Amino acid sequence: MRVIRTIEQLREALEYLRGGGHTPIGFVPTMGYLHEGHASLLRRAAEQSGTVVMSIFVNPLQFGPNEDFAAYPRDEARDLALAEREGADIVFMPSVEEMYPQAIRTTVSVSVLTDRLCGASRPGHFEGVATVVSKLFGIVQPDYAYFGLKDAQQVAVLRRMVSDLNMNVKIVACPIVRENDGLALSSRNVYLSEEERRQALVLSRSLREVRAALEEGKVRTVNEAKAMLQSVISSSPLAVIDYAEILTFPALEPLEGNSRLLEADGELIIALAVKFGRTRLIDNNVFTAKEVHALV
Numbered sequence: 001m002r003v004i005r006t007i008e009q010l011r012e013a014l015e016y017l018r019g020g021g022h023t024p025i026g027f028v029p030t031m032g033y034l035h036e037g038h039a040s041l042l043r044r045a046a047e048q049s050g051t052v053v054m055s056i057f058v059n060p061l062q063f064g065p066n067e068d069f070a071a072y073p074r075d076e077a078r079d080l081a082l083a084e085r086e087g088a089d090i091v092f093m094p095s096v097e098e099m100y101p102q103a104i105r106t107t108v109s110v111s112v113l114t115d116r117l118c119g120a121s122r123p124g125h126f127e128g129v130a131t132v133v134s135k136l137f138g139i140v141q142p143d144y145a146y147f148g149l150k151d152a153q154q155v156a157v158l159r160r161m162v163s164d165l166n167m168n169v170k171i172v173a174c175p176i177v178r179e180n181d182g183l184a185l186s187s188r189n190v191y192l193s194e195e196e197r198r199q200a201l202v203l204s205r206s207l208r209e210v211r212a213a214l215e216e217g218k219v220r221t222v223n224e225a226k227a228m229l230q231s232v233i234s235s236s237p238l239a240v241i242d243y244a245e246i247l248t249f250p251a252l253e254p255l256e257g258n259s260r261l262l263e264a265d266g267e268l269i270i271a272l273a274v275k276f277g278r279t280r281l282i283d284n285n286v287f288t289a290k291e292v293h294a295l296v
Contacts, residue, residue, distance in 0.1 A: 023050030027142035033187040042086035062128030156250035196276040206232040242273035
């Protein structure tokens with residue numbers, strides 16, 4: 001495994017690999033502090049691609065003025081050990097100065113899809129994500145790029161960016177990886193106190209209970225499902241709800257409150273963002289009415 005810190009050296013390394021005959025390049029962009037969720041992306045990339053490139057870069061553009069850029073957890077030695085163990089061929093670890101050598105004047109913005117959910121709560125976040133990912137795609141020129149569905153809105157935004165800008169890369173969305181008790185893996189879980197960590201289990205529990213209520217016919221409409229979500233989450237005293245929404249996926253369009261969920265076409269997403277103390281966690285479930293009907 002090679003660790004590369006400059007754009008020029010990465011391009012030279014990839015050009016050399018391509019010169020030996022085209023090998024599909026799988027790319028896993030991350031902000032580091034890797035966990036089993038990232039490991040699953042690397043394994044999926046290794047299955048599909050001849051060369052696996054991972055980037056580790058904490059991108060300042062996607063942090064708001066009161067967010068945790070400086071405090072965001074970092075552990076280079078641990079990250080590199082995991083990347084090597086899971087089959088990364090190249091790890092690209094640029095500095096902020098390498099990625100942004102001058103004040104940036106060009107950004108990428110995806111409209112409408114970023115108006116709600118995390119986009120409404122974190123203005124400018126997805127512009128920062130789209131900008132850095134488009135830069136990384138230009139540098140790496142991958143055939144496939146792998147992202148976890150825990151950040152489902154990010155997946156939707158990047159798929160639309162790739163489609164609208166005719167980028168020659170396929171976005172591969174991979175399932176959420178959870179702890180044995182159901183908590184979705186996140187680098188930010190390290191911020192949780194023991195009690196906050198215990199109460200955060202209400203996120204996955206609320207998703208399971210709403211799905212079960214749909215299957216049993218106890219919940220039928222969007223409004224009923226949202227009310228149940230909020231009720232279950234609010235049973236945790238430390239939980240402060242940012243949003244608990246049900247939208248179409250990947251268009252992220254709202255549904256009429258009285259519409260019946262099991263009559264909807266296409267994919268739907270139940271999306272949550274909840275704060276426990278100073279830590280904001282997200283979780284979701286993407287499903288189709290057909291899947292729920294099959295379980296009834």
